[in-house]
Amino acid sequence: MSLYVMKFGGSSVGDIERMKRVAKRIADKQDEGHRCVVVVSAMGDTTDDLIDQAKQLSSQLPAREMDMLMTTGEQISIALLSIALNGIGRDAVSYTGWQAGFRTDETHGRARINEIVPGRVLEALEKNKIVIVAGFQGMTNGGEITTLGRGGSDTTAVALAAAIKADVCEIYTDVDGVYSTDPRIVKNARKLTEISYDEMLELANLGAAVLHPRAVEYAKRYQVKLVVRSSFNYNEGTVVKEEASMEQGVAVSGIAYDKNVARISISGVADVPGVLARVFNKLANVGINVDIIVQSGVQNGEADFSFTVSLDEMERAKEVIRQIREELPYREVTSEDNLVKISIVGAGMVSHPGVAAQMFDVISSLGVSIKMVSTSEIKVSCVVESGKLTEIIQALHTAYGLDTDQQVFVGGPQERR
Known part of the structure; x- marks a missing residue:
C-alpha cells in the first residue's frame, strides 16, 4: 500500500x-489500495475576491490581517x-496548515517553513x-497565522510528502503534465514523459507556471518523487526526478518566458574595484533580486x-541607485520595461555545440535584437523587446524539433497557488 500526497x-x-470530481478522483486512488493525503488551494477566484474586498475597506493592508483573511x-x-x-x-478529515503541523518563520505573506x-x-x-490539508498556510511558534506566498500550496504538498515519507507527490493542474513550452502559445507543444529536478527548477525559475521553484527545491533536497498530471483526465503525467533519460538527439527540453522583466542601466561609473559589489549589496539589503548582469567596455576610466x-x-x-549617487558617482541611470526574457533549457545542451548560436539565429531572423544574454550548463536566456514574444517561442520550438502532431487540451484557467 503506497502513500500518496495529491495536490489540487x-x-x-x-x-x-x-x-465532486476531485472527491471521486481521490476515492478512485483509495480504491486502488493507496493511502491518501490531499492538499488543496482556495476555490477559483476566492483569494482575488478577498483581496478586492480588503482594498475596498482600506488602502493600507496590514500583512498580519491579510494572512488572517x-x-x-x-x-x-x-x-x-x-x-x-x-x-x-469515505472517512475523511480536514486540517488547516497549523493543525497539520506546519511551523513557519514570522514573515507574513511569504513565510518559510521551519519544520x-x-x-x-x-x-x-x-x-x-483520507486527510485533507489546507495549502499555503502555517503558524509561527508564537501562534501567529502565516501564508507561504506565491506557489505556497505546491510547497505545502511537497514539504508534507517529505515529512510523512510519501511514495509519490502528485500535482494536479489544468494540463496533462510538463510541456516543452506554454501550450497556450504553442498548441502542439510536446508533453515530457519525465524531466530532471535541475531542468524543472530552471524552467520554474524562468517563468514556467506549472510548478513553483520552492516546491521543486524541496523535492530535489528530499528526493520526493513528483508527478505533474491533469485533474480533468486520467492521462499519464510527467515525472520529475533526479535523472531523466534524454530523448535521442534532443538538446533542448523546454522553452520558458518571463514577462515580469525590467532592465536598469548605469553609465559613467568609475572603473575601480568593488563598484559592482557596493551597488548590488545595496539592492540585496532591501530585498531586491537581480538576475542578469552585463558590464560594457571601459573608456576613460569609466x-x-x-x-x-x-x-x-x-x-x-532605481530609487536605491539614486540614493547612492553621492558615494558612488555615475553619469546616468536609465530603465526599460517593455521586455521579456526567453529561455531554452535542456540537460542535453552540454553535449550539443551550437545550441545557443541557433537560438540567436532564430531571434535575429525575426528582426529582433538581443539586449542581454545569460547562460549556464543547461540553459540560455535572452532578454528582448516583448513585441514578438509569441513568434519567437513558436519559431524556437520548431527549430529545436519540439513540435508534435497533437494539440494540447487545456482544461481551464491557469491554476492558482
Missing part, C-alpha cells in the same frame, strides 16, 4: 461540480472537500482516514553596466 489547485476545485479560502476548500468525500462514503510536525496527519492515516530586476521592483531599484 484553485481551478481544480473551482466550483461544486469540480469539487487569505487563509480562510483554503479552510473553505478543505471543509467542502471533506464533506464531499464523506458524502460518497513540520505531522503527528495528527499520521494518526489519521493510521485510522485509514564603465557602463546593466542588470535586470522584476518589473514590479524597477522603481524601487
